[in-house]
Amino acid sequence: MSQPVSILRQHMQDAVEVIQLTTSIRPSIGIILGTGLGELAERIEQECAIPYENIPHFPIATVESHRGRLIFGHLRGRPVVAMQGRFHRYEGYTLQQVTFPVRVLYALGVRTLIISNAAGALNPLFRRGELMIIVDHINLMGDNPLIGPNDDSLGPRFPDMSEPYSRRLIALAEELALELRLKVQKGVYVALSGPSLETRAEYRFLRFIGADAVGMSTVPEVIVARHMGIEVFGLSILTDECFPDALQPLSLEDVLQAAREAEPKMTLLVSELVPRLPDAAG
Numbered sequence: 001m002s003q004p005v006s007i008l009r010q011h012m013q014d015a016v017e018v019i020q021l022t023t024s025i026r027p028s029i030g031i032i033l034g035t036g037l038g039e040l041a042e043r044i045e046q047e048c049a050i051p052y053e054n055i056p057h058f059p060i061a062t063v064e065s066h067r068g069r070l071i072f073g074h075l076r077g078r079p080v081v082a083m084q085g086r087f088h089r090y091e092g093y094t095l096q097q098v099t100f101p102v103r104v105l106y107a108l109g110v111r112t113l114i115i116s117n118a119a120g121a122l123n124p125l126f127r128r129g130e131l132m133i134i135v136d137h138i139n140l141m142g143d144n145p146l147i148g149p150n151d152d153s154l155g156p157r158f159p160d161m162s163e164p165y166s167r168r169l170i171a172l173a174e175e176l177a178l179e180l181r182l183k184v185q186k187g188v189y190v191a192l193s194g195p196s197l198e199t200r201a202e203y204r205f206l207r208f209i210g211a212d213a214v215g216m217s218t219v220p221e222v223i224v225a226r227h228m229g230i231e232v233f234g235l236s237i238l239t240d241e242c243f244p245d246a247l248q249p250l251s252l253e254d255v256l257q258a259a260r261e262a263e264p265k266m267t268l269l270v271s272e273l274v275p276r277l278p279d280a281a282g
């Protein structure tokens, strides 16, 4: 007897049906445009943009979150879908809601996902304004998007996390950065729920347990992507320095200013990476 279709899969199918009535683009590359990759949206030859509120089962935006859209188009000749705007745990969404768009990207055919974010530097050798390729993560959100019944047709109950960030994509990006003469750091990203920023004692602890950068996103999306076998590349803009013995109060304006300054580097790296991505994740 065949398995009944899970509610999650039904919701994915509902979303895909509406999206595929709107666009004929069938992308295998997905991009989550976090802080620092907004500009990349302008590099995409857009064919269509679908507001999240028009897509069945997408979370309803809270007051704080920006209006989001799925952008379909071509980047350097490759068909892509980009999420302009993401959902965060601290806005009150469950991690299942936060990651539902990643489920939908998979159902649309996405097999490679590029994720960006803004993060605070914990590694004392890193500086504000630098880029960091994410090589691994630590989930300190106190939650996991896979808690609950598992749909075995999407992925395993206990998905492997020995290589959450694709080694071959990291190598490709490093090669590319060298060619483009872009300085990039590599490191471990730790995710906390937020929204309060961390104390000095917490920064000291996060550094001690092996993290190089800290933020409030990305990890849930990566877990769900890996659950379904999507290959992931993650990139942080280091927007501030979280050094416990020299900590300055953090202003959102400073974070956004650093992100704006680093954005051209991030945009360049990602827009050069996309045409070099292997055709299908293998």
Ligand code: HPA
Pocket (backbone or CB within 6 Å): 118, 119, 120, 121, 194, 197, 198, 214, 215, 216, 239, 240, 242, 255
């Ligand atoms: N913590 C500290 N600094 C940051 C963060 C964070 O979560 N995100 C961006 N800069």
